[in-house]
Amino acid sequence: xxxxxxxxxxxxxxxxxxxxxxxSLYSNGETDFKTFIKAAYKTLDLDYSKFFKMxxxxxxxxxxxxxxxxxxxxxxxxxxxxxxxxxxDTDRKHQKSIENENGYYPSPAVFVxxxxxxxxxxxxxxxxxxxxxxxxxxEQFQAAYLHDYASSLLDMGRAEKVLCxxxxxxxxxxDAFLYVVAKNGIFAHSKEKINQLYxxxxxx
Amino acid sequence: xxxxxxxxxxxxxxxxxxxxxxxxxxRNESTGLRSVSDAEILPHPICTSRIDSDVLQNTFMELxxxxxxxxxxxxLILSLKETIKASxxxxxxxxxxxxxTTKGNIDALEPQNxxxxxxxxxxxxxxxxxxxxxxxxxxxxxxxACVSGVLALAVAKRFVLQxxxxxVFVAGGDxxxxxxxxxxxxxxxxxxxxxxxxxxxxxxxxIGEVGASVLVTKDKALLAKESVxxxxxxxxxxxxHISGPSRTGEGLFRSIEAALKQSGLHANEIDCISAHGxxxxxxxxxxxxxxxxxxxxxxxxNSLKGYFGHTLGASGLxxxxxxxxxxxxxxxxxxxxxxxxxxxxxLNIIETTTPKxxxxxxxTASGFGGCNTAAIFKKVFL
Numbered sequence: 245x246x247x248x249x250x251x252x253x254x255x256x257x258x259x260x261x262x263x264x265x266x267x268s269l270y271s272n273g274e275t276d277f278k279t280f281i282k283a284a285y286k287t288l289d290l291d292y293s294k295f296f297k298m299x300x301x302x303x304x305x306x307x308x309x310x311x312x313x314x315x316x317x318x319x320x321x322x323x324x325x326x327x328x329x330x331x332x333d334t335d336r337k338h339q340k341s342i343e344n345e346n347g348y349y350p351s352p353a354v355f356v357x358x359x360x361x362x363x364x365x366x367x368x369x370x371x372x373x374x375x376x377x378x379x380x381x382x383e384q385f386q387a388a389y390l391h392d393y394a395s396s397l398l399d400m401g402r403a404e405k406v407l408c409x410x411x412x413x414x415x416x417x418x419d420a421f422l423y424v425v426a427k428n429g430i431f432a433h434s435k436e437k438i439n440q441l442y443x444x445x446x447x448x
Numbered sequence: 449x450x451x452x453x454x455x456x457x458x459x460x461x462x463x464x465x466x467x468x469x470x471x472x473x474x475r476n477e478s479t480g481l482r483s484v485s486d487a488e489i490l491p492h493p494i495c496t497s498r499i500d501s502d503v504l505q506n507t508f509m510e511l512x513x514x515x516x517x518x519x520x521x522x523x524l525i526l527s528l529k530e531t532i533k534a535s536x537x538x539x540x541x542x543x544x545x546x547x548x549t550t551k552g553n554i555d556a557l558e559p560q561n562x563x564x565x566x567x568x569x570x571x572x573x574x575x576x577x578x579x580x581x582x583x584x585x586x587x588x589x590x591x592x593a594c595v596s597g598v599l600a601l602a603v604a605k606r607f608v609l610q611x612x613x614x615x616v617f618v619a620g621g622d623x624x625x626x627x628x629x630x631x632x633x634x635x636x637x638x639x640x641x642x643x644x645x646x647x648x649x650x651x652x653x654x655i656g657e658v659g660a661s662v663l664v665t666k667d668k669a670l671l672a673k674e675s676v677x678x679x680x681x682x683x684x685x686x687x688x689h690i691s692g693p694s695r696t697g698e699g700l701f702r703s704i705e706a707a708l709k710q711s712g713l714h715a716n717e718i719d720c721i722s723a724h725g726x727x728x729x730x731x732x733x734x735x736x737x738x739x740x741x742x743x744x745x746x747x748x749x750n751s752l753k754g755y756f757g758h759t760l761g762a763s764g765l766x767x768x769x770x771x772x773x774x775x776x777x778x779x780x781x782x783x784x785x786x787x788x789x790x791x792x793x794x795l796n797i798i799e800t801t802t803p804k805x806x807x808x809x810x811x812t813a814s815g816f817g818g819c820n821t822a823a824i825f826k827k828v829f830l
Contacts, residue, residue, distance in 0.1 A: 342627065355631035359817060361593050362690050371687075373687055377685050377819050378592055378599060381590075383586065392606075392607060397606070
């Protein structure tokens with residue numbers, strides 16, 4: 245008999261608003277990502293200077309993960325994130341910096357963010373997680389693969405909890421939905437429930 | 449619990465279109481790295497290993513493709529084609545596809561590239577490969593920096609054990625592009641000469657290009673002569689720095705310990721190590737520290753980067769496939785480019801091709817984002 249797992253907590257960041265467990269935490273109606281995420285950082289009272297060096301994808305993943313991990317003492321939490329655009333938002337910046345000979349200015353500080361899993365590194369550093377990491381890319385949100393992979397990590401004892409979800413950043417369009425899978429929680433860890441929560445940030 | 453095996457495999461590389469071509473050349477300690485002048489990539493010569501464009505194009509056209517495919521798609525398709533054919537497996541809904549890549553069709557961002565920018569989306573790459581062969585479910589694209597290739601094998605095993613699939617084809621590849629080279633050059637990590645992992649006079653990395661693929665299965669009836677069982681695998685983050693490895697080798701050490709524990713083996717039962725060995729000062733030093741902490745300093749170890757350069761999203765997969773052949777041939781492959789130890793801790797670097805009876809090997813990789821992966825394999829047919 246397989247152990248059943250639960251969704252312990254979840255959060256959304258989209259359209260200038262932040263929700264946690266179905267409740268609105270912050271909303272400023274701001275559509276410009278840079279302005280929005282900076283305001284969110286201030287409102288959430290975070291004090292982490294590395295934040296300002298991050299690219300947009302990492303900032304999005306960082307804020308979303310902090311909503312779920314900052315009060316959690318479990319350190320064996322695996323990180324399993326996914327999205328559609330990988331790191332294309334920053335890839336385009338690096339590409340621009342190498343396009344013509346006269347304006348050739350590739351920067352290590354930009355180049356390092358041309359990998360989607362860098363945001364997993366940023367989360368790991370902030371929360372001191374020496375845990376399993378994986379970054380998947382799908383055409384759209386894929387509950388089934390995330391569900392099976394998280395269950396596998398828990399079944400095999402590779403992690404006590406798994407932070408799962410979707411963090412997509414593509415040319416000003418952004419969308420984050422993260423949830424924690426654990427041995428206790430509010431919802432059953434099923435593909436249907438994951439999809440339902442993904443589609444409805446507000447309380448059901 | 450089921451055992452999960454690695455079986456039929458293929459490597460499309462500068463050595464040829466088959467894993468055998470690569471294995472033969474490595475046995476002979478013959479590097480695939482060449483100095484190449486290509487002004488479209490970098491203004492000065494680079495040291496790299498690539499597949500000849502005419503050979504690639506001509507071989508691919510024999511498949512009579514119905515639409516235009518990018519260079520990377522051609523590499524992956526050519527490699528997978530052989531692996532699928534050798535397995536004789538029908539692509540039902542029980543067969544999955546994992547594509548391991550760091551940058552995919554990133555060259556589609558170049559203004560002069562004939563493909564639209566949308567081709568740079570990694571899911572598009574997965575979809576092109578999926579539809580070419582007719583896999584029934586969406587491809588899983590794994591993009592986890594330089595550990596992608598070996599992590600993809602761990603992911604495949606986990607999907608098999610979880611019952612998502614019975615068999616998974618894993619394909620890995622990345623291109624040598626201006627995008628990648630300009631970035632590594634900005635880090636001052638590129639060497640203009642063939643790289644020399646762990647050597648005192650090492651001068652940095654080379655970037656190379658391969659397409660590699662393998663069948664991961666729980667079905668013993670589908671095994672190849674060089675098949676191995678994946679006994680243990682783990683991936684641990686350094687939680688330290690996004691572009692520099694941990695000074696204590698923390699994540700790599702933890703990955704090795706966890707993989708050993710799962711495999712049920714002790715460190716002294718590992719017959720050889722296929723390490724990451726990029727030939728940068730920081731990476732090689734970090735690995736030496738981690739291997740010593742894991743009491744593996746006496747175990748024969750190589751880096752195969754001196755043959756191919758760093759093949760990014762393919763590297764962990766490529767080097768695992770070569771590890772399978774190394775076990776099968778009971779031969780330790782030399783760590784090309786090594787002469788004199790250039791790390792602060794002892795390592796038993798394989799200096800020349802050497803026969804040795806072997807049953808197990810450890811594959812490790814580490815990458816940007818602080819990621820590390822270790823996997824332990826055991827020969828099936830002794």
